[in-house]
Amino acid sequence: MTASASESGNTVAAVDLGSNSFHMVVARLQGGELRVVDRIKTMVRLGEGVDARGRLDPAVRERALEALDRFGQRLRGLPRGSVRVVGTNTLRVMRDAQGFQAAAESALGHGVEVVSGVEEARLIYLGVAHSLGDDGQRRLVVDIGGGSTELIVGEGVMPLHMDSLEMGCVRLARQCFPKGRYTPRALDRAALRVAQELEPVARRYHNAHWAQAVGASGTVRAVQAVLKGLDLSPDAITLDGLLRLRECLTRAGRESSLDLPGLDADRRPVFAGGVMVLLGVFQGLGIQRMVASDGALREGVLHDLLGRMASRDVRDQAITAMMARYHVDAEQANRVSGTARHLFGQVRRAWGLDDEAEAWLRWAAETHEIGLDIAHGSYHRHGEYLARHSDLSGFSSQDQAVLAALIRCHRRKISRKALDAVPDNRRLRVERLIPLLRLATVLHRSRLDDALPAVALRRRDDRLDLRFPAGWLEAHPLTRADLAEESTALKRLGLALRVR
Incomplete structure (x- = not known):
């Protein structure tokens, strides 16, 4: 089944490449609201196939790509920009993540973004918040994935505190139950691991700071289904119910003997890991009762995507916050951006650039001086580091590599290392934006509001022609000298610059 011509105009889709399962949700925008029209879930256990050195098992890779081929058939016909695909913990730790991403993008027909743990938490909260509505209460959201667990405290649709912890149902099962044995010693070891991960953040998320606890994703729903099947708790997860589940694990002794009502066979290998993470979270954060949410990461991705399409892009807010955090001279940023x-605009058509490329140029211009907050010397290097490693809402790790490269390369020598960190499918765009940002920076070196002359820029094959009114360059010798240096610097991009 593929997207029909009538469907593609008002349909959006989100794909979640989780460490345990791959999920896809397709929704149609009707009357300003999202109506889900299709869901596909495949248990891939991608995290299970990554060894201690970050290498992905070939059989698991094949299994994952086969699942994505099926997803790709459903997404065929949906235009670029209406589909967002996000990868989580396993893609963050995988050694050859770029190679797997390229294969995944080929199967899906759409780009894949690897999001940070904090960005994953933000998207999860967004999905949960939209599914529950705003009851005016502060809530704690817990999402236990295959490789990580996200904790968020928020109000309405606004997250207030977010953390991503390196523990999940697949990860803990591999660490503590590698042979599927649930001995008391193994269960105690699992409980200790969870407590150690929680310790640095437990105070921030303790029950004094929220009124309601909400769980999202597969582990929470599986636990709730089993508790209901055992008649222990029909409508919520309780601490007493989780303690009883631990007793069930002890009595079973091993995975092969685990026979619980409501537990699907494909969930069984990671169920004990999920139970122990959830029990540890309950005990560490003082939770007595938790309800499950229908919304999760993929729903959050959909709502975030709608925001971008409606010019409510959270990335704009992240850039504004970064400018404030690092005390950027907003007037200079606006000069350079303009x-x-x-x-x-003068080379857009010749270089095949689009609105998205213009947004990247604007974000880079607005943040190109963030490194000055550390030191003037090599501030472009400091800015590159901040852009690459800061938590920026809405930006994937590949996005931050793009922003970091633009900031690093806006002055001095163009860094091959920074460019090599940019995904291959974005590199040409970055190399075309760099000269525009560099030229704008040079033209505003004086940091004055004096109007620039009418400057004309034309592309001639592998050459840029920059034309000024007669006599202007002679009256501005510093700019002329800077542009001569730019002519040398841009040769690293295979571009000649002619200034007249």
């Missing part, structure tokens, strides 16, 4: 976008 001129860079003016130059962009």
